[in-house]
Amino acid sequence: MTILKSISIKALLIAVPLLFIGCKASQDKTLDKKEVIEIVRLKKTECYGQCPIYTFSIYSDLTCLITPKRFAIVDQKSISTVTKSELENIINLANKINFWSFENEYDNRGISDIPATHLSIRKKEEFKTIRLRANIPQELIELSNKVSEIVGNRTWKNSKKQ
Numbered sequence: 001m002t003i004l005k006s007i008s009i010k011a012l013l014i015a016v017p018l019l020f021i022g023c024k025a026s027q028d029k030t031l032d033k034k035e036v037i038e039i040v041r042l043k044k045t046e047c048y049g050q051c052p053i054y055t056f057s058i059y060s061d062l063t064c065l066i067t068p069k070r071f072a073i074v075d076q077k078s079i080s081t082v083t084k085s086e087l088e089n090i091i092n093l094a095n096k097i098n099f100w101s102f103e104n105e106y107d108n109r110g111i112s113d114i115p116a117t118h119l120s121i122r123k124k125e126e127f128k129t130i131r132l133r134a135n136i137p138q139e140l141i142e143l144s145n146k147v148s149e150i151v152g153n154r155t156w157k158n159s160k161k162q
Contacts, residue, residue, distance in 0.1 A: 035060075036059050036061045036063075037060045038127070039058050039087065040087070041056065042056045042057075042151070043055045046069075046070070048113045050070075050071045053069035053070045053071060053072065054066055054067060054068040054069060054072040054073075064081065066078050066151060066154075073151060074156045077160075079157055082150060090121070099123075099143065103130070104129070106132050107134050111134050118130070
């Protein structure tokens with residue numbers, strides 16, 4: 001019985017300090033690093049022709065990332081930045097048109113060869129995505145175009161960011 005007690009005490013002496021070290025490390029990470037989250041995403045899908053196919057994202061730290069598939073402005077995953085003003089303009093327009101009140105999809109299944117645009121914007125914890133393909137309200141076209149303009153007005157660098 002004394003051997004079992006001795007082993008148990010040794011195990012506790014080793015395990016308890018490790019628990020506190022683990023807690024401290026995770027606390028330091030949350031205090032030192034501000035979480036970078038995706039704020040805006042624009043995804044362009046394929047068509048039968050040469051439509052640009054890519055995903056473009058803007059993050060809370062003002063970095064932006066484009067992941068191309070085909071016919072995009074870049075040929076590999078690339079990174080750039082936006083200004084705070086550019087991001088605010090998108091968010092302000094989304095708020096002005098009440099982006100989050102629109103339907104989740106605008107389409108006409110009878111039309112076969114047009115690409116879709118998936119536009120996503122974060123408002124607090126909600127990340128709403130709207131699929132835009134046909135019968136799109138003018139306000140959403142303008143918002144989508146504003147985001148697309150940013151894609152074309154960047155200087156892109158190759159990136160390894162996921």
